[in-house]
Amino acid sequence: MVVLAALLAAVTVTFPPAGTKMPALDQCYMSGAVARGVTNLTVQGKPVEIYKTGGWVTMLDLQEGLNMIEIVAGSEKTNHCFTVGQKPLPVKTGESFAQVAEKKYEKIPYAKDAARPHPTGKQPSEIKIVLDAGHGGKDPGTRSPHGFCEKEANLRVVREIAKALEEKGYQVVLTRSDDTFIDLFDRPKAAHTNDADAFVSIHHNAPGFSTDPRTVRYHTVYYWNPLGQRLATAINLQMATVLDGDIPSRGTLHANYAVTRNPEIPSCLVEVDFMTTPQAEEAVFDHIRRRAIARAIAQGIADWCALSPSAPSAP
Numbered sequence: 001m002v003v004l005a006a007l008l009a010a011v012t013v014t015f016p017p018a019g020t021k022m023p024a025l026d027q028c029y030m031s032g033a034v035a036r037g038v039t040n041l042t043v044q045g046k047p048v049e050i051y052k053t054g055g056w057v058t059m060l061d062l063q064e065g066l067n068m069i070e071i072v073a074g075s076e077k078t079n080h081c082f083t084v085g086q087k088p089l090p091v092k093t094g095e096s097f098a099q100v101a102e103k104k105y106e107k108i109p110y111a112k113d114a115a116r117p118h119p120t121g122k123q124p125s126e127i128k129i130v131l132d133a134g135h136g137g138k139d140p141g142t143r144s145p146h147g148f149c150e151k152e153a154n155l156r157v158v159r160e161i162a163k164a165l166e167e168k169g170y171q172v173v174l175t176r177s178d179d180t181f182i183d184l185f186d187r188p189k190a191a192h193t194n195d196a197d198a199f200v201s202i203h204h205n206a207p208g209f210s211t212d213p214r215t216v217r218y219h220t221v222y223y224w225n226p227l228g229q230r231l232a233t234a235i236n237l238q239m240a241t242v243l244d245g246d247i248p249s250r251g252t253l254h255a256n257y258a259v260t261r262n263p264e265i266p267s268c269l270v271e272v273d274f275m276t277t278p279q280a281e282e283a284v285f286d287h288i289r290r291r292a293i294a295r296a297i298a299q300g301i302a303d304w305c306a307l308s309p310s311a312p313s314a315p
Protein backbone atom coordinates (compact mmCIF):
# COMPACT_ATOMS: atom_id res chain seq x y z
CA MET A 1 0.00 0.00 0.00
CA VAL A 2 2.87 2.36 0.75
CA VAL A 3 4.28 1.85 -2.74
CA LEU A 4 0.84 2.35 -4.30
CA ALA A 5 0.25 5.55 -2.35
CA ALA A 6 3.59 6.90 -3.53
CA LEU A 7 2.57 6.25 -7.15
CA LEU A 8 -0.76 8.02 -6.85
CA ALA A 9 -0.80 11.47 -8.39
CA ALA A 10 -1.39 14.37 -6.01
CA VAL A 11 -4.09 15.63 -8.35
CA THR A 12 -6.38 14.18 -11.01
CA VAL A 13 -8.31 16.10 -13.65
CA THR A 14 -11.72 14.77 -14.65
CA PHE A 15 -12.70 17.56 -17.03
CA PRO A 16 -11.58 18.48 -19.64
CA PRO A 17 -9.86 15.16 -20.44
CA ALA A 18 -6.17 15.46 -21.41
CA GLY A 19 -5.56 15.60 -25.15
CA THR A 20 -9.13 16.47 -26.09
CA LYS A 21 -9.97 19.05 -28.69
CA MET A 22 -12.36 21.61 -27.28
CA PRO A 23 -14.48 23.93 -29.44
CA ALA A 24 -13.54 27.62 -29.70
CA LEU A 25 -14.11 28.95 -26.19
CA ASP A 26 -12.58 31.76 -24.12
CA GLN A 27 -13.29 29.92 -20.89
CA CYS A 28 -14.18 26.44 -19.71
CA TYR A 29 -14.55 24.76 -16.36
CA MET A 30 -12.00 22.30 -15.00
CA SER A 31 -12.76 19.76 -12.27
CA GLY A 32 -10.93 16.99 -10.49
CA ALA A 33 -9.78 15.70 -7.13
CA VAL A 34 -6.64 15.81 -4.98
CA ALA A 35 -5.11 12.86 -3.16
CA ARG A 36 -5.72 12.54 0.57
CA GLY A 37 -3.54 14.92 2.57
CA VAL A 38 -3.05 17.48 -0.20
CA THR A 39 -4.17 20.84 1.17
CA ASN A 40 -3.00 23.36 -1.44
CA LEU A 41 -3.94 23.59 -5.08
CA THR A 42 -3.28 26.27 -7.68
CA VAL A 43 -4.44 26.16 -11.30
CA GLN A 44 -3.10 28.72 -13.78
CA GLY A 45 -1.48 30.45 -10.80
CA LYS A 46 -4.80 30.93 -9.01
CA PRO A 47 -5.55 29.21 -5.68
CA VAL A 48 -8.44 26.74 -5.91
CA GLU A 49 -10.66 25.69 -3.01
CA ILE A 50 -10.44 21.99 -2.15
CA TYR A 51 -13.73 20.62 -0.90
CA LYS A 52 -13.77 18.29 2.13
CA THR A 53 -14.09 15.20 -0.12
CA GLY A 54 -10.98 16.28 -2.09
CA GLY A 55 -13.00 17.44 -5.09
CA TRP A 56 -12.42 20.81 -6.73
CA VAL A 57 -13.70 22.90 -9.62
CA THR A 58 -12.44 26.12 -11.21
CA MET A 59 -12.74 28.21 -14.37
CA LEU A 60 -9.91 28.37 -16.94
CA ASP A 61 -9.00 31.17 -19.33
CA LEU A 62 -8.34 29.56 -22.71
CA GLN A 63 -6.43 30.46 -25.85
CA GLU A 64 -6.77 29.07 -29.36
CA GLY A 65 -4.57 26.04 -30.03
CA LEU A 66 -2.61 24.14 -27.37
CA ASN A 67 -3.44 24.98 -23.77
CA MET A 68 -0.94 23.85 -21.12
CA ILE A 69 -2.60 24.33 -17.78
CA GLU A 70 -0.11 24.39 -14.90
CA ILE A 71 -1.44 22.67 -11.79
CA VAL A 72 0.42 22.73 -8.47
CA ALA A 73 -0.93 20.31 -5.86
CA GLY A 74 1.05 19.78 -2.66
CA SER A 75 4.67 19.70 -3.80
CA GLU A 76 3.82 18.32 -7.24
CA LYS A 77 3.70 20.46 -10.38
CA THR A 78 2.01 19.06 -13.52
CA ASN A 79 0.81 20.33 -16.87
CA HIS A 80 -2.58 19.31 -18.23
CA CYS A 81 -2.74 19.73 -22.01
CA PHE A 82 -5.61 19.95 -24.46
CA THR A 83 -6.36 22.00 -27.56
CA VAL A 84 -8.96 24.61 -28.26
CA GLY A 85 -10.18 24.71 -31.84
CA GLN A 86 -11.28 27.48 -34.14
CA LYS A 87 -14.79 26.16 -34.62
CA PRO A 88 -17.45 27.39 -32.22
CA LEU A 89 -19.46 24.94 -30.15
CA PRO A 90 -22.02 23.33 -32.48
CA VAL A 91 -25.49 24.65 -31.70
CA LYS A 92 -28.09 21.92 -31.26
CA THR A 93 -31.20 23.29 -32.87
CA GLY A 94 -34.59 21.72 -32.32
CA GLU A 95 -35.08 21.47 -36.06
CA SER A 96 -32.01 19.52 -37.00
CA PHE A 97 -32.45 17.22 -34.01
CA ALA A 98 -36.08 16.65 -34.98
CA GLN A 99 -34.97 15.64 -38.46
CA VAL A 100 -32.56 13.10 -37.02
CA ALA A 101 -35.20 11.83 -34.63
CA GLU A 102 -37.74 11.57 -37.44
CA LYS A 103 -35.41 9.35 -39.41
CA LYS A 104 -34.59 7.14 -36.47
CA TYR A 105 -38.21 6.92 -35.36
CA GLU A 106 -39.12 5.17 -38.56
CA LYS A 107 -37.42 2.19 -36.97
CA ILE A 108 -39.80 2.17 -34.00
CA PRO A 109 -42.87 0.08 -34.71
CA TYR A 110 -45.69 2.24 -33.36
CA ALA A 111 -48.75 0.05 -33.07
CA LYS A 112 -51.23 2.86 -33.47
CA ASP A 113 -51.35 6.63 -33.81
CA ALA A 114 -53.80 7.17 -30.97
CA ALA A 115 -52.58 7.93 -27.48
CA ARG A 116 -52.60 5.05 -25.04
CA PRO A 117 -55.62 5.22 -22.68
CA HIS A 118 -54.75 6.70 -19.30
CA PRO A 119 -54.56 3.93 -16.65
CA THR A 120 -57.37 5.46 -14.55
CA GLY A 121 -59.24 2.82 -12.56
CA LYS A 122 -56.59 0.17 -13.14
CA GLN A 123 -54.96 -1.56 -10.21
CA PRO A 124 -51.21 -0.91 -9.84
CA SER A 125 -50.64 -4.58 -10.70
CA GLU A 126 -52.20 -3.89 -14.14
CA ILE A 127 -49.99 -0.85 -14.79
CA LYS A 128 -46.56 -1.19 -16.38
CA ILE A 129 -43.87 1.50 -16.02
CA VAL A 130 -40.65 1.41 -18.07
CA LEU A 131 -37.72 3.05 -16.28
CA ASP A 132 -34.66 4.08 -18.28
CA ALA A 133 -31.28 4.68 -16.63
CA GLY A 134 -29.60 7.13 -19.04
CA HIS A 135 -26.26 6.25 -20.74
CA GLY A 136 -24.40 2.99 -19.93
CA GLY A 137 -21.48 0.90 -21.13
CA LYS A 138 -19.17 2.88 -23.45
CA ASP A 139 -21.31 6.01 -22.89
CA PRO A 140 -20.52 7.30 -19.37
CA GLY A 141 -22.58 10.51 -19.52
CA THR A 142 -21.16 13.37 -17.47
CA ARG A 143 -18.50 12.91 -14.75
CA SER A 144 -18.17 14.25 -11.23
CA PRO A 145 -14.87 15.76 -9.92
CA HIS A 146 -13.76 12.34 -8.64
CA GLY A 147 -14.63 10.78 -12.00
CA PHE A 148 -17.84 9.04 -10.96
CA CYS A 149 -19.97 8.53 -14.04
CA GLU A 150 -23.49 9.73 -14.63
CA LYS A 151 -24.44 6.26 -15.98
CA GLU A 152 -23.85 4.83 -12.48
CA ALA A 153 -25.71 7.63 -10.68
CA ASN A 154 -28.68 7.15 -13.04
CA LEU A 155 -28.77 3.39 -12.47
CA ARG A 156 -28.70 3.80 -8.68
CA VAL A 157 -31.69 6.16 -8.80
CA VAL A 158 -33.58 3.86 -11.19
CA ARG A 159 -33.08 0.86 -8.88
CA GLU A 160 -34.55 2.84 -5.98
CA ILE A 161 -37.54 4.04 -8.05
CA ALA A 162 -38.16 0.46 -9.21
CA LYS A 163 -38.12 -0.75 -5.60
CA ALA A 164 -40.55 1.97 -4.50
CA LEU A 165 -42.94 1.29 -7.41
CA GLU A 166 -42.84 -2.47 -6.87
CA GLU A 167 -43.66 -1.93 -3.19
CA LYS A 168 -46.75 -0.05 -4.38
CA GLY A 169 -47.64 -3.04 -6.58
CA TYR A 170 -46.73 -1.67 -10.04
CA GLN A 171 -45.10 -3.71 -12.79
CA VAL A 172 -41.66 -2.25 -13.59
CA VAL A 173 -39.42 -2.89 -16.60
CA LEU A 174 -35.87 -1.48 -16.80
CA THR A 175 -34.19 -0.65 -20.11
CA ARG A 176 -30.95 -1.69 -18.39
CA SER A 177 -30.21 -3.15 -14.96
CA ASP A 178 -26.41 -3.11 -15.29
CA ASP A 179 -23.61 -1.22 -17.07
CA THR A 180 -24.77 -2.05 -20.61
CA PHE A 181 -24.69 0.26 -23.63
CA ILE A 182 -28.13 0.70 -25.16
CA ASP A 183 -28.78 2.62 -28.37
CA LEU A 184 -30.64 5.85 -27.66
CA PHE A 185 -33.55 4.87 -29.91
CA ASP A 186 -33.88 1.39 -28.42
CA ARG A 187 -34.91 3.02 -25.14
CA PRO A 188 -38.30 4.48 -26.20
CA LYS A 189 -38.72 1.35 -28.29
CA ALA A 190 -38.65 -0.67 -25.04
CA ALA A 191 -41.78 1.20 -23.93
CA HIS A 192 -43.57 -0.13 -27.04
CA THR A 193 -42.30 -3.68 -26.97
CA ASN A 194 -43.29 -3.92 -23.29
CA ASP A 195 -46.68 -2.26 -23.89
CA ALA A 196 -45.93 0.27 -21.15
CA ASP A 197 -48.36 2.76 -19.61
CA ALA A 198 -45.54 5.25 -19.04
CA PHE A 199 -41.82 5.74 -19.73
CA VAL A 200 -39.47 7.66 -17.44
CA SER A 201 -35.80 8.30 -18.28
CA ILE A 202 -33.43 9.26 -15.46
CA HIS A 203 -30.39 11.53 -15.95
CA HIS A 204 -27.99 13.83 -14.08
CA ASN A 205 -27.04 17.16 -15.55
CA ALA A 206 -23.88 19.07 -16.47
CA PRO A 207 -23.52 22.73 -17.52
CA GLY A 208 -22.16 23.87 -20.87
CA PHE A 209 -18.33 23.83 -21.07
CA SER A 210 -18.04 27.59 -20.57
CA THR A 211 -20.52 27.83 -17.69
CA ASP A 212 -19.18 27.82 -14.14
CA PRO A 213 -20.78 24.68 -12.58
CA ARG A 214 -20.95 26.52 -9.24
CA THR A 215 -23.56 28.86 -10.71
CA VAL A 216 -26.07 26.25 -11.95
CA ARG A 217 -27.85 23.53 -10.02
CA TYR A 218 -31.52 22.57 -10.23
CA HIS A 219 -33.83 19.67 -10.99
CA THR A 220 -36.22 19.58 -13.93
CA VAL A 221 -38.42 17.22 -15.92
CA TYR A 222 -38.61 17.36 -19.73
CA TYR A 223 -41.63 16.37 -21.82
CA TRP A 224 -42.55 16.57 -25.49
CA ASN A 225 -46.36 16.45 -25.80
CA PRO A 226 -49.35 17.03 -23.45
CA LEU A 227 -49.35 13.32 -22.48
CA GLY A 228 -45.77 13.58 -21.30
CA GLN A 229 -46.41 16.97 -19.72
CA ARG A 230 -49.00 15.58 -17.27
CA LEU A 231 -46.58 12.86 -16.20
CA ALA A 232 -43.70 15.35 -15.95
CA THR A 233 -45.81 17.76 -13.87
CA ALA A 234 -46.84 15.04 -11.39
CA ILE A 235 -43.22 13.91 -10.96
CA ASN A 236 -41.88 17.47 -10.67
CA LEU A 237 -44.41 18.38 -7.96
CA GLN A 238 -43.23 15.50 -5.75
CA MET A 239 -39.54 16.21 -6.46
CA ALA A 240 -39.97 19.91 -5.63
CA THR A 241 -41.51 18.93 -2.29
CA VAL A 242 -38.68 16.61 -1.27
CA LEU A 243 -35.92 18.90 -2.63
CA ASP A 244 -37.37 22.13 -1.21
CA GLY A 245 -34.51 24.05 0.46
CA ASP A 246 -31.92 21.72 -1.15
CA ILE A 247 -31.87 22.56 -4.88
CA PRO A 248 -34.36 24.69 -6.82
CA SER A 249 -36.87 23.33 -9.30
CA ARG A 250 -36.79 24.61 -12.86
CA GLY A 251 -40.27 23.15 -13.32
CA THR A 252 -41.18 21.16 -16.40
CA LEU A 253 -39.69 22.04 -19.78
CA HIS A 254 -40.48 21.12 -23.35
CA ALA A 255 -37.71 19.15 -25.10
CA ASN A 256 -37.50 17.29 -28.36
CA TYR A 257 -35.40 14.41 -27.04
CA ALA A 258 -35.38 10.91 -28.48
CA VAL A 259 -36.72 9.52 -25.22
CA THR A 260 -39.41 12.17 -24.67
CA ARG A 261 -40.65 12.32 -28.25
CA ASN A 262 -43.19 9.54 -28.12
CA PRO A 263 -46.62 10.14 -29.65
CA GLU A 264 -48.44 7.31 -27.86
CA ILE A 265 -46.86 6.56 -24.52
CA PRO A 266 -46.60 9.27 -21.86
CA SER A 267 -42.85 9.85 -21.59
CA CYS A 268 -40.53 12.20 -19.75
CA LEU A 269 -36.89 12.71 -18.86
CA VAL A 270 -35.94 13.61 -15.29
CA GLU A 271 -32.75 15.59 -14.63
CA VAL A 272 -32.38 14.67 -10.97
CA ASP A 273 -29.53 17.08 -10.14
CA PHE A 274 -26.17 18.28 -11.46
CA MET A 275 -23.05 16.32 -10.48
CA THR A 276 -20.24 18.62 -11.67
CA THR A 277 -19.25 20.37 -8.43
CA PRO A 278 -17.79 18.71 -5.32
CA GLN A 279 -20.92 19.59 -3.32
CA ALA A 280 -23.26 18.20 -5.98
CA GLU A 281 -21.14 15.05 -6.32
CA GLU A 282 -21.37 14.42 -2.59
CA ALA A 283 -25.14 14.99 -2.61
CA VAL A 284 -25.73 12.73 -5.63
CA PHE A 285 -23.84 9.83 -4.02
CA ASP A 286 -25.60 10.25 -0.63
CA HIS A 287 -27.79 7.14 -0.56
CA ILE A 288 -30.32 8.50 1.97
CA ARG A 289 -30.97 11.60 -0.16
CA ARG A 290 -31.08 9.45 -3.30
CA ARG A 291 -33.73 7.17 -1.77
CA ALA A 292 -35.87 10.17 -0.79
CA ILE A 293 -35.68 11.56 -4.35
CA ALA A 294 -36.42 8.16 -5.90
CA ARG A 295 -39.45 7.70 -3.62
CA ALA A 296 -40.69 11.15 -4.64
CA ILE A 297 -40.37 10.24 -8.33
CA ALA A 298 -42.24 6.95 -7.69
CA GLN A 299 -44.98 8.87 -5.84
CA GLY A 300 -45.21 11.33 -8.75
CA ILE A 301 -45.73 8.39 -11.13
CA ALA A 302 -48.40 6.96 -8.79
CA ASP A 303 -50.09 10.40 -8.61
CA TRP A 304 -50.13 10.53 -12.42
CA CYS A 305 -51.70 7.03 -12.59
CA ALA A 306 -54.52 8.26 -10.33
CA LEU A 307 -55.29 11.34 -12.48
CA SER A 308 -58.54 11.56 -14.37
CA PRO A 309 -58.06 10.87 -18.11
CA SER A 310 -59.98 14.03 -19.00
CA ALA A 311 -58.19 16.37 -16.60
CA PRO A 312 -56.52 19.24 -18.43
CA SER A 313 -52.74 19.27 -18.32
CA ALA A 314 -51.32 21.44 -15.59
CA PRO A 315 -49.45 24.55 -16.74
Ligand SMILES: [Zn+2]
Pocket residue numbers: 134135141142150203204
Ligand atom coordinates in the same frame (compact mmCIF):
# COMPACT_ATOMS: atom_id res chain seq x y z
ZN1 LIG B 1 -27.50 12.21 -19.27
